[in-house]
Amino acid sequence: MRESMRKLRGKARLTVLSALCAGALLLCAACAPQGAPTGGDGAAANASGDETAAVAWSLDADCAACHTDQQDSLADTSQAASNHAAVTCVTCHNDEAAMEKSHDGKTADSKMPKKLKRSKIDETACASCHSAEDLKAATADLTVLTDGNGTTVNPHDIPANSGHEGQVDCASCHTMHGEADVQAAAQEKCASCHHKDVYECGTCHE
Ligand code: HEC
Ligand code: HEC
Ligand code: HEC
Ligand code: HEC
Ligand code: HEC
Ligand code: HEC
Incomplete structure (x- = not known):
């Protein structure tokens, strides 16, 4: 020493x-x-x-x-x-x-x-204990992510596309330290890009 x-x-x-x-x-x-x-x-x-x-x-x-x-x-x-x-x-x-x-x-x-x-936060760290299949199943019936057109998305089964790559991870919705409303955080995250409450872009943008 x-x-x-x-x-x-x-x-x-x-x-x-x-x-x-x-x-x-x-x-x-x-x-x-x-x-x-x-x-x-x-x-x-x-x-x-x-x-x-x-x-x-x-x-x-x-x-x-x-x-x-x-x-x-x-x-x-x-x-x-x-x-x-x-x-x-x-x-x-x-x-x-x-x-x-x-x-x-x-x-x-x-x-x-x-x-x-x-x-x-590397999602593989979370995945070592929480399997994607279990997560998907746990929130299969959750309708908190429903847009203005009535399209519902499972927060643990977001479609993979160029817009989402590297943009949405566990920490986007799950604040580990500090009390947090997970559902509200999830909605906010989506709305940060889907700014017209529609889960697509192509209908309005090129
Ligand atoms: C000597 C005090 C000190 C120790 C010991 C320390 N931290 Fe920190 N940590 C800080 C400070 C100060 C910051 C803020 C840095 C900044 O604002 O750029 C920070 C930032 C962080 C962040 C935020 C990183 C980011 O994305 O900006 C994480 C996560 C973190 N620490 C975790 C840890 C972990 C895990 C350990 C133990 C292995 C640890 N810290 C040990 C003082 C410490
Ligand atoms: C070493 C194993 C381990 C790791 C790594 C881990 N978890 Fe967990 N997690 C658990 C256990 C055990 C529980 C409590 C039982 C349960 O709900 O599955 C839990 C519970 C949770 C809960 C609360 C579930 C509820 O019912 O409220 C959330 C959210 C969560 N984990 C998210 C994460 C995220 C995000 C990461 C990565 C940043 C992570 N976990 C990493 C083991 C782990
Ligand atoms: C888009 C937001 C979002 C993302 C991304 C997300 N979650 Fe969740 N997660 C949720 C919501 C919403 C719930 C339901 C919580 C509630 O109803 O209070 C949930 C619930 C959970 C639970 C509890 C499941 C149960 O058994 O009830 C765990 C554990 C969890 N998430 C871990 C993770 C891990 C690990 C990741 C990354 C691989 C992740 N989540 C990514 C939004 C998200
Ligand atoms: C189960 C996974 C997990 C563990 C264990 C964990 N963290 Fe975190 N931590 C996260 C996630 C996810 C975030 C980002 C979301 C958030 O802000 O809480 C975070 C955020 C942070 C931040 C940024 C400030 C904040 O509060 O958001 C610091 C600093 C930090 N962690 C330090 C630590 C230290 C120190 C420990 C051990 C005493 C620790 N974490 C244990 C998952 C974890
Ligand atoms: C960083 C910006 C961003 C975030 C955050 C984001 N999205 Fe997206 N999303 C996009 C982009 C860009 C597209 C179009 C990508 C393409 O067409 O290749 C898209 C496409 C989609 C689609 C496919 C629509 C179709 O074409 O059928 C769905 C569903 C979707 N997002 C849901 C969500 C949900 C739910 C969340 C929140 C958990 C979310 N998105 C968060 C940018 C984002
Ligand atoms: C329902 C139609 C609609 C959808 C769906 C939509 N947008 Fe828009 N967007 C608009 C309109 C209209 C504007 C013009 C400004 C305003 O009203 O917000 C705009 C403005 C923008 C701007 C700012 C452009 C500028 O020049 O200021 C960006 C960036 C953008 N949208 C990205 C996206 C992305 C990314 C998606 C999908 C995740 C998306 N939009 C989905 C209608 C839409």
């Missing part, structure tokens, strides 16, 4: 108040997994030149040290995340490259995010 501290200190570019520095290093020590090798992802993140000695982010970081709201959501049964108390954060948040960017230079005092900006 002392080895890595020396490295960190060496990398702090400007004079930093020693108290601040010690605080940040302590935090870092708390976040580092027991027995983890020094260097690796974390060292790379610190090498980016943040002057307040940012906490190194890695898949093994102590997420709860900074994201208290999301950590608490795992225990709040009004939030969908509570079904996933046994699932680690990074099972769902596995977009490693984007996550590393988002955390570049961040500390526990940084502004915490209200929504995902850079990273995506």
Whole structure:
């Protein structure tokens, strides 16, 4: 550990108040997994030149040290995340490259995010526990997605087409942390493109 501290200190570019520095290093020590090798992802993140000695982010970081709201959501049964108390954060948040960017230079005092900006939730993470067939069946009779022409779409069986590719995923409708009206979120998502309450475009546009 002392080895890595020396490295960190060496990398702090400007004079930093020693108290601040010690605080940040302590935090870092708390976040580092027991027995983890020094260097690796974390060292790379610190090498980016943040002057307040940012906490190194890695898949093994102590997420709860900074994201208290999301950590608490795992225990709040009004939030969908509570079904996933046994699932680690990074099972769902596995977009490693984007996550590393988002955390570049961040500390526990940084502004915490209200929504995902850079990273995506990889649906394969969800699919490992929720099969597409089961989901389709669970909402087969749901009519909440019905347009002005009476066309009903199952939220788990949206037609695959060029307009939808990469645009609609689990996270579009399921807010895991924070209470949310899933049905309203689903309707809003569709309406963001189907702006005339019609589930097609060609009838009016080329
Ligand atoms: C040192 C504090 C800290 C730690 C530790 C930390 N985060 Fe973050 N995280 C942040 C901050 C600050 C942001 C906001 C970054 C921004 O606004 O660009 C953020 C952003 C995020 C985001 C949003 C990414 C996006 O799409 O913009 C996710 C998801 C996230 N963190 C998950 C995690 C997970 C999972 C862990 C544990 C493996 C973790 N964080 C560890 C501080 C931290
Ligand atoms: C490790 C397994 C696992 C992973 C990964 C997982 N889930 Fe779940 N999920 C569960 C279990 C178990 C339940 C509770 C039983 C159920 O309703 O199927 C649940 C419940 C839910 C519920 C609430 C269902 C209800 O009845 O209200 C939603 C919504 C959900 N998951 C969405 C997701 C999404 C979206 C992802 C990916 C971002 C995901 N899950 C990833 C296991 C998982
Ligand atoms: C277009 C919006 C939308 C998308 C995309 C979506 N869902 Fe749903 N999901 C819903 C709605 C609406 C319900 C019904 C919830 C209700 O009635 O409160 C639901 C219900 C569920 C349930 C509960 C099913 C049950 O047994 O009752 C799970 C689990 C779930 N979704 C997981 C997922 C996963 C995983 C994905 C991505 C593969 C996904 N959903 C994508 C809108 C969506
Ligand atoms: C079952 C999958 C799943 C798990 C487990 C999970 N998240 Fe998330 N998380 C999501 C989804 C989906 C979103 C995007 C929708 C939303 O905004 O809630 C999200 C959004 C976020 C955001 C963006 C801000 C926000 O609240 O929307 C942060 C930060 C975050 N998660 C951190 C965490 C941390 C830290 C943990 C572990 C304590 C965790 N997540 C566990 C699925 C998950
Ligand atoms: C990012 C924009 C976007 C979003 C979000 C979106 N759509 Fe679409 N949708 C399109 C486009 C563009 C087309 C036409 C694509 C084509 O014709 O190849 C389309 C086509 C469709 C069609 C096929 C219509 C036909 O030609 O028969 C249906 C049904 C549909 N959307 C339903 C939905 C539903 C339900 C939602 C919400 C869960 C949704 N869409 C969300 C852009 C979007
Ligand atoms: C019922 C007819 C109708 C349908 C269906 C429809 N549109 Fe439109 N759209 C219009 C009209 C009329 C306008 C002109 C502005 C207005 O009234 O909103 C417009 C405007 C637009 C614009 C803005 C164009 C500009 O120059 O400002 C875009 C982009 C657009 N539509 C995309 C779509 C997409 C994508 C779909 C399918 C997902 C779609 N529309 C479905 C009638 C329709």
